[in-house]
Amino acid sequence: QSELTQPPSASGTPGQRVTISCSGDISNIGSNTANWYQQFPGTAPKLLIYSNNQRPSGVPERFSGSKSGSAASLAISGLQSEDEANYYCAAWDDSLNAWMFGGGTKLTVL
């Protein structure tokens, strides 16, 4: 069982906006910032969003993040076929002194 909770799957059609949620608690997302990673099959994860809503250089503006209380969200607008991947959230947990990852969400572009 993962420490942060994500839906196992999400889907959308090209051009749509999709949102992926990540639920934690006061000791992790509630106290620290959330990061998001994108992983294509057979490749290493890539940092997509950090500090809740910041994009590293090179990440398209259609990827955005937000946080409210102990939950974080990743939004992808103008969905494209190349966005089909697995997405993971992560946050530091102050109680466990450990990084927590979500179980991952497989995004399918229909």
Place this chain on the structure above:
Amino acid sequence: QLQLQESGPGLVKPSETLSLTCSVSGGSVSSHSFYWGWIRQPPGKGLEWIGSIYYTGRTYYKPSLKSRLNISVDTSKNHFSLRLTSVTAADTAIYYCAGPGIFDIWGQGTMVTVSS
């Protein structure tokens, strides 16, 4: 630019010790305020943080692995290492090293299989 590369045996026998090294290039492992981590991914499953080490040598370990785990840093060789003892089939995974900090950069990963 900063690059990470994992190395180590791809096959480990049950009850033995898994040892991996992450070589850092394009930057220094001892740079101020950087910390480095190990993350693994069992086949077909999600990411699992294993542990992290600060440039000072301070470590943080996943609680469930703490009794079997040691992460160290060698600033002279510009790398950091993972040792996991008494491995079982449940430790079979792709092992990634990542850093600095919030795992901005990842190595390509190395598959480790625990089998006799």
